[in-house]
Each structure stands twice: as structure tokens, then as C-alpha cells.
Amino acid sequence: MSGERHGLTSVKGWVRNPPETSREVRALMKLFKCQVCGQVLSFENTRCERCGARLGYLPHADRLAAVEPVDDGWAPVGAPEPHFRFCQNAEADCCNWLVSSESTESFCVACRHNGVVPDPSQPDALLLWQKIEWAKHRLFYSLIRLKLPLQTRGERPTGLIFDFPADGQAAGAPRIVTGHDNGRITIALAEADDAERERRRTTMHEPYRTLLGHFRHEIGHYYWDRLVNDSAQRSAYRALFGDERHDYGQALKDYYEHGAPADWRERFVSAYAASHPWEDFAETWAHYFHIVDTLEMAHALGVSVSPTIDYSGELAGRVAFDPYRAARIEDLIDAWLPATFAFNSINRCMGHADLYPFVLTPAVIAKLGYIQQLIHNASNDLGSAGMCEAAP
Numbered sequence: 268m269s270g271e272r273h274g275l276t277s278v279k280g281w282v283r284n285p286p287e288t289s290r291e292v293r294a295l296m297k298l299f300k301c302q303v304c305g306q307v308l309s310f311e312n313t314r315c316e317r318c319g320a321r322l323g324y325l326p327h328a329d330r331l332a333a334v335e336p337v338d339d340g341w342a343p344v345g346a347p348e349p350h351f352r353f354c355q356n357a358e359a360d361c362c363n364w365l366v367s368s369e370s371t372e373s374f375c376v377a378c379r380h381n382g383v384v385p386d387p388s389q390p391d392a393l394l395l396w397q398k399i400e401w402a403k404h405r406l407f408y409s410l411i412r413l414k415l416p417l418q419t420r421g422e423r424p425t426g427l428i429f430d431f432p433a434d435g436q437a438a439g440a441p442r443i444v445t446g447h448d449n450g451r452i453t454i455a456l457a458e459a460d461d462a463e464r465e466r467r468r469t470t471m472h473e474p475y476r477t478l479l480g481h482f483r484h485e486i487g488h489y490y491w492d493r494l495v496n497d498s499a500q501r502s503a504y505r506a507l508f509g510d511e512r513h514d515y516g517q518a519l520k521d522y523y524e525h526g527a528p529a530d531w532r533e534r535f536v537s538a539y540a541a542s543h544p545w546e547d548f549a550e551t552w553a554h555y556f557h558i559v560d561t562l563e564m565a566h567a568l569g570v571s572v573s574p575t576i577d578y579s580g581e582l583a584g585r586v587a588f589d590p591y592r593a594a595r596i597e598d599l600i601d602a603w604l605p606a607t608f609a610f611n612s613i614n615r616c617m618g619h620a621d622l623y624p625f626v627l628t629p630a631v632i633a634k635l636g637y638i639q640q641l642i643h644n645a646s647n648d649l650g651s652a653g654m655c656e657a658a659p
Contacts, residue, residue: 487552
């Protein structure tokens, strides 16, 4: 990207210190404290590394709780009521989320959306499935925080369902393709194999390919169907992303044969986003999730950026607000650009590729703003209806 690889937009005026906001911001996600010994915990912990307490995540309280056994399940330490049980997938070490003991569900709000899953009796498959589930649970954390509508296949014919199939072993068996189709998201089990995923990334000339990135991209297709298709949003969407009625199959064929247009960096967040308006939306959606989730962690860690040689202050910034509730895209971008400069610089010191090897131009930022408003509108509509489709 010739000088733009640091991930900062080349357009002046976007990098500023974020405005002061209330300091009474709640403790944010993925950093928690053990109620027994005070040890700092992270989102995926199943036991406290210091005292050994069993841990369970309460998704709608956003709480990782130390729990102790009771007659009909588990209860948070120091709070004997209500009682919970672990998601059935905890038996395979694929989940640490809790379900109300009064619920008829065997699975948590994330795992009840599973369709095809690997055979847990196969050790190699189980290890890959565990990696997939931790990425999927981080996705569901964001979906719940953003208050997006969530319905299972049993609740809606086109409800959200995930398949995690393995590639066929027999000669000539088709390779599993990751994708979305009418509410069904398929993530190939092989994508959880780090070496295989890196091979595919290199083969496809991608700067970034992760399990979590796959989930965030494919869920973007799902929410295009839910929030844009057949709605008043269609004209605003086409004004920014283009006309999705352009032949999708032909567009992808052209992209893989000829690549993205020479000026794609000015209008798209990635080369693949230039292939078709549907892919542009899904890629932009995924980047919005990258930004809000990473900024939330930066806030939880108290990260601020203030380079000593930056006399103008253009690369200085800190996160003083809840990124998931930010009303203006400018506030997110003002915090994100200095952060990515810092993260990329640190990665290079360790000999790694840039953490965020993307450039956010004004055209891309406008699309991110559209995604932000679309999500906030959906959240408000769901709240005004008095519904919580993802409730335990």
C-alpha cells in the first residue's frame, strides 16, 4: 500500500483526541475479576488460574462469575439465587456460558444456534471445534451488546444457524466452502487449523484471515437480509455500496479472474469488498465489529496513545467512552486510528505483520457510519418492541 500500510487514513483531519465523556463508564468486556480471590480473568477462562474456582459467563449480565454447586446446578458465589446450569457444550470444553435452571434449553444463547458440529469423540476435530466456538462466542458477545435481533431456526424459518463441517476425506469429495445462505452460516472446520488458514490466506492474497473475521463477515450477510433487504434502507444502501442486483456469480468470477479495480483502496476497506455490493457490506460490517470490540478492550485496559515525537498531537488518542454505544462514527475513528498506529508499530517490533493492515478513507468511513446507524436503529426498534430475542 506504499506508505499507507500503517493503517491510518491519509486524509488529514480524522485523527483527533476524542471528546471528554462521563467517567462513569461500566467495566467493559473480556476483563473480569474472580469473586473468590480477586484474580483478573479473561472472557474464555473456565477456571480461575489462582484459586481454581469454576467460572461461568452470564451473557445478559455481561458477567464472568465464580460459581459453586447447588442442588439443581450452580450459583454465583455470594449470590445463592438464582440457579444456573452450564451449556451442554461445556461437556466438550467448547463453552463456559450459563443457562437459567428454569429454562427448558440445554444450550446457551450462542450454542442453541448450532446445526452441524464435529464429532467430539475425534480428538483432532474436537480441538478445532473448540477454537471455532471461542470465536463464535466472541461474536455473540458483540451481537448481544449491540442488541441485534437473534432468532433460532426453530423460532423463524430463516433464523440464524451455524454449520461447522469437515472437508470430505474421500478422493473427489467437495471442499467445504465458508459462506452464508438464507440464515445458514457455514464455517469450514479446516479454518480453525492455523496452518491451513494461513495457506488459504496466502493463496488468496489476503492481508488478514482469522476465524473471528469469518464470523463477523458472514454474520454481515445475515443482517443484510434482516435489516436491509426489502426495507426502506435499500435506497440508502445502494447509494453507498452500489446495486446488489448486479449478477453476484459473474461479479465473483470477474474478481477472481481479474482482481479488484486499480483504485479500490479509495472506495473499499478491502480488495474483496470491491467484488460486489453484498461483499462490500459484509466486509464493512466485519470491520465495524473489529473496531468497536478492540476499542472496548483498549478502554478496559486503559490504553492511550501519545507518541513523544508527535508534537502536533495528530497521533494521540484514548478511549473515554463505550464504543458499542457511540452515536457518531467520528468518535470511533478518532480513537481507532491512533490505536492502530500503535498496535501496528508494536507488532512490527515483534516481527509480525500489521495487526490492522487496512486504510480507512472518507468513502469507507461513510460506509462504517451507515453500518453504525443501521445497527443502532435495529437496536432501538427491538427495544421499543419490548423484546429481547436473545434472552436466556
